[in-house]
Every structure is written in structure tokens, then in C-alpha cells.
Amino acid sequence: MVKQSIFGRIATLAKANINTMLDKAEDPQKMLDQMVRDYTNSISEAEAAVAQTIGNLRMIQDDYNEDLDASKSWGQKALAASSKADQFRTAGDTASADKFDNLAKVAIERQMDSEKSAKAAEPTIASQTEIVDKLKDGLDKMNDKRRQLVSKRDELTARAKSAQAQSAVHDAVKSIDIMDPSSEVNRFEEKVRREEARVRGQNELSASSLDAQFESLEDLGEQTEVEARLAALKAGGTQSLTAGNATDTGENELDYSEGATTQSN
Structure with missing residues (x-):
């Protein structure tokens, strides 16, 4: 117990001395500049992640739109084939009419497949859109924080320089104070x-x-x-x-x- 207590006190003393040395070595302006750089790098990484997420969402939306276009196109083709089949049936050409009815059915099946694909993509698009909105909001907040940090850095830097100037003036005045023994x-x-x-x-x-x-x-x-x-x-x-x-x-x-x-x- 005694050894552990001694080692613990030595460790605490070493940490205190190291922290004191670090405090003396710290330059407020340099430390704040480093904080701004680190936060800017974090924002850049977040922007890259958000951009990738947005890109994935846009790809899903493109596929969704293609499915909708395909569904519409296959619906038009099914309607055209069905109309053609009716014309042939009216003309008494049952074989051609059946052929175009079959084509209409194929078009309808393709239309249904496209609709299913579009329908299946809708929840993904909705969730990804929500995620992207949150990421954009978070990114905006990070940019606001960065602007605040930059403003605070400039303020603290100016205050530090002002304090240094006042200290220098005080030292200069004190050095020629005729009333000071x-x-x-x-x-x-x-x-x-x-x-x-x-x-x-x-x-x-x-x-x-x-x-x-x-x-x-x-x-x-x-x-x-x-x-x-x-x-x-x-x-x-x-x-x-x-x-x-x-x-x-x-x-x-x-x-x-x-x-x-x-x-x-």
C-alpha cells in the first residue's frame, strides 16, 4: 500500500509537472489555429460522407424514375398492342388479335415489374432522404460552429495580443517608475x-x-x-x-x- 501510494503520488506529480510545462508552452493563437484546422478537417470528412450519401440517394432516385418511366412506357405499349388486337379481332383476324393480346400481356407484366421496383425503392428513398436532410442539417451546424470557432479564435487572439501589449507597456512604465525604489x-x-x-x-x-x-x-x-x-x-x-x-x-x-x-x- 505504501509503495502504491508513493508511486501514485509520483505519477500525479509527474502529470502535474507535465501539464504545467504544457500550459507554459501553449500558444493560444497556435492552439486555436490548430483547433480550427482540426474542425475544418472534420467538416471536410463529414462533407465527403454526406456527398457520398447524397450520391447514393440520387442513384436510387434515378433508378426509381427509370422504373416509373418504364412502367409508363410499358403501359403505353400494352395499350397499343391491345388496341391493335381489337382491330384485328374486328377484322376477323383472330390469330393476329391473339398475338397482339399476348404482346399486351407481356407489356403489362413488364409494367407491373417496373411498378414493383419503383414501389420497393420508395421506402429506401424516403429513409435516405431523411438521412440526407439530417446530415445536411448537421453539416450546416458544423459550419456554423466553425464560423463561431473562427470568430472566437480571432477574438481571443486579439485579446491575447492586447494583453501582451498591455503587459509590455506596464513593464516599460514600471521600469522607469521614479517612485519605485x-x-x-x-x-x-x-x-x-x-x-x-x-x-x-x-x-x-x-x-x-x-x-x-x-x-x-x-x-x-x-x-x-x-x-x-x-x-x-x-x-x-x-x-x-x-x-x-x-x-x-x-x-x-x-x-x-x-x-x-x-x-x-
Whole structure:
């Protein structure tokens, strides 16, 4: 039971895979074209069969008509022979009269045979006519079905092509959808943004470097000015100190000289 179950599942799986492959490989237009061809071939075979049946019916009808014509002809001959026999009998020629009466009888027998043959053919003709009518009706229905199938094929083919075109347009639109994160445009935009961010970072880095250089220059300028002022201060301070000392010495000297004068006085 287990083996049978496993084999059954394997067989089912194989059939499913084969059917899936066939479904993928099927081309609706080709399949419908093949259906139309197969149905057209079936109609051709049916037409040949119907044509043969009609031909047989026409042969039977021809034989029937020939029997009717023969019956009519033999009836006319029987009437002519009987009339001739009456003429000879009226004329007193009994032998000739009997002869023509016998001919009339033969004609009547032939007439009866033709009538029997025609009568026997009537049921066959009726049944064959009914069969032919049914076959013609069935053939007409097959032709109608074929026209419907062709129309349906054209409709489905057009719908399949329209669906394929819509799918192609959808894929094309989707491939350039800028709102789709997976689109190529979005990927390129992200790449450009990254590059712009990198350049902006470089600019900021360069700007900070320049600011640092200018700041160092300003610091250097300040230091230079400090040094210059210090030098100037030193230079100016020595002269002022010297000038101040000289003044103070002179005054002291004056003071001293006046004091000395006063003292001397």
C-alpha cells in the first residue's frame, strides 16, 4: 500500500509537472489555429460522407424514375398492342388479335415489374432522404460552429495580443517608475545623491581647512602686530625714559643750582 501510494503520488506529480510545462508552452493563437484546422478537417470528412450519401440517394432516385418511366412506357405499349388486337379481332383476324393480346400481356407484366421496383425503392428513398436532410442539417451546424470557432479564435487572439501589449507597456512604465525604489532611475538618483553628498563633504572639508588657514594667518598677524608694538613700545619707551631722565636731571640740576645759589646767598 505504501509503495502504491508513493508511486501514485509520483505519477500525479509527474502529470502535474507535465501539464504545467504544457500550459507554459501553449500558444493560444497556435492552439486555436490548430483547433480550427482540426474542425475544418472534420467538416471536410463529414462533407465527403454526406456527398457520398447524397450520391447514393440520387442513384436510387434515378433508378426509381427509370422504373416509373418504364412502367409508363410499358403501359403505353400494352395499350397499343391491345388496341391493335381489337382491330384485328374486328377484322376477323383472330390469330393476329391473339398475338397482339399476348404482346399486351407481356407489356403489362413488364409494367407491373417496373411498378414493383419503383414501389420497393420508395421506402429506401424516403429513409435516405431523411438521412440526407439530417446530415445536411448537421453539416450546416458544423459550419456554423466553425464560423463561431473562427470568430472566437480571432477574438481571443486579439485579446491575447492586447494583453501582451498591455503587459509590455506596464513593464516599460514600471521600469522607469521614479517612485519605485527598485527602478533604475531611483538607483541612479541615489547614486547621484551620494556623489553630491560626497562633493558637499569635500567642500565643507575644504572650507574648514581654509578657515583654519585664515585663522592661522589672523593669529600670525596678531602675533606680528604684538611683536611690532612690543618692539615699538620698547623703542619708544627707551627714548621716553631717556628724555624723562634728562628732563628730570636738568630740573634737579636747576634745583640744585638754585639751591646752591640760595645757599651761597
